[in-house]
Ligand SMILES: Nc1ncnc2c1ncn2[C@@H]1O[C@H](COP(=O)(O)OP(=O)(O)OP(=O)(O)O)[C@@H](O)[C@H]1O
């Protein structure tokens with residue numbers, strides 16, 4: 001019915017518009033020129049006018065030489081007499097009357113146009129899959145044949161899988177649980193960083209149980225029209241109940257589920273609040289026995305409204321963390337099955353070199369490797385493709401086309417060698433895995449460190465060594481080129497060293513004078529000229545002390561790096577030479593150089609460069625972040 005009305009409306013507007021245009025065109029005679037009234041009268045007097053058509057004040061003139069003109073009668077009472085005496089043929093036409101219909105149409109045309117635009121807009125904001133109207137749910141029902149994800153496709157998050165395993169039994173046979181009066185959770189909240197497989201686990205539950213799977217994103221609820229979100233929620237639950245047993249998966253629930261009345265919640269967020277309320281009402285309204293399970297995902301459980309987490313709602317949390325080294329290997333294993341892999345592939349080493357990678361990152365490594373292999377027309381993906389893919393994702397793509405003069409290259413070589421040598425000579429520092437002066441992404445050169453196991457925390461000593469090695473680049477430049485030729489290449493190094501030192505003092509309690517307290521606010525503005533202090537919650541005395549402490553951490557390690565490089569200046573020159581020769585030097589070559597020997601030539605095939613490391617110790621649970629791989633890069637001026 002709605003559709004019919006809409007089509008009639010479009011038809012009216014189009015026909016009306018066309019008629020308007022046609023009418024204008026039709027009623028316009030072919031005019032060559034407009035004529036001044038005085039010229040017209042003079043033409044009449046000279047007998048040059050053949051015919052005049054009078055329509056109200058409008059005069060259409062045809063001259064004896066066949067030209068058409070238009071002019072207006074300014075109220076000349078003698079005109080007709082003049083024309084008659086000059087023998088001009090006079091015709092009168094009634095002034096053009098707009099028909100009633102036309103008038104109505106013209107006055108309503110803008111209105112119709114507006115209505116049309118509005119209707120089109122409304123139709124666009126309507127549901128994609130659900131058909132229906134404005135407030136219809138946008139939830140997508142995944143086709144049965146797409147529901148082929150199983151638990152075996154999800155790797156490296158055993159705990160999470162265990163926690164949700166019982167849901168599969170429940171969804172398979174809700175009645176069985178009902179009879180026993182068992183309480184089945186209605187809502188599960190999956191918490192974890194992006195790309196760790198939250199969606200994947202939810203789909204695997206549906207896949208294992210063979211039930212329908214509705215998916216919607218929290219941001220789909222938030223519309224500009226008040227009430228739409230709430231009615232979408234209602235509709236979604238109604239739809240789900242029809243298809244029970246089934247799963248509703250709400251991605252990014254924080255888009256609707258943020259704390260109500262919290263900071264940053266202006267009046268404009270009424271809409272979201274209503275949506276959230278409706279969600280709570282719906283979750284209370286069904287008792288889990290209907291066989292609908294709501295799974296929501298977020299990367300931040302802390303911002304969610306407490307009401308969402310109450311019993312009977314999302315009362316069960318499943319943490320899906322970043323995978324540890326074993327998990328990463330298992331995930332790589334899942335994805336490598338999708339491509340033809342060469343016999344030399346040993347995923348263990350790729351897993352070791354990718355701390356902080358999420359499942360999605362690892363899937364991407366395999367994908368990129370397949371692209372590398374395809375580009376070089378290989379039939380199989382081998383270890384060097386995987387290595388290249390990993391490096392690309394870690395450090396950006398190599399830029400073979402970037403032109404660097406030999407002078408620039410040499411400076412970069414000294415810079416990177418400086419990082420490398422200080423890193424190798426500092427206690428507790430991660431081993432250097434690769435040094436390169438091949439531009440990558442925005443970096444001109446890169447020194448890659450490889451932790452021997454996943455890092456969950458760092459010691460003070462290790463952090464200080466990191467600060468020292470960050471300064472190694474700048475110091476090497478200074479030693480070789482002198483104070484006025486140092487470059488901005490170290491800007492990112494300096495930034496990171498400062499950040500580390502600041503965190504050591506203000507967050508991690510490593511300063512004896514300041515004690516184990518947190519100072520300032522993370523991400524706050526620098527406080528009154530104290531670059532080391534963020535936010536304004538400290539007194540200026542303390543701010544002063546913080547600055548001094550940060551300064552002393554920096555100075556201490558800068559000096560340490562300086563001493564190391566002075567003592568090893570011969571190695572510095574040799575390493576820079578090696579970099580100029582090969583552009584990239586590997587771990588074994590670095591070992592040679594550090595031992596004071598000439599470096600061996602590089603191993604041709606990249607995968608052989610991965611020396612077999614000792615098995616990483618495992619079982620430590622917790623967080624790791626990408627910075628665990630400390631690639632020290634040398635970035636050009638102005639780019640951070
Ligand atoms: N544990 C895992 N095992 C296998 N593959 C994984 C795993 N985690 C992620 N992936 C891969 O990454 C892709 C993206 O994962 P998914 O969409 O499930 O992440 P997510 O946690 O829902 O992320 P987001 O929070 O960004 O929505 C998956 O399709 C899969 O290919």
Ligand SMILES: [Zn+2]
Pocket residue numbers: 415419473474489490493632633634635
């Ligand atoms: Zn650097």
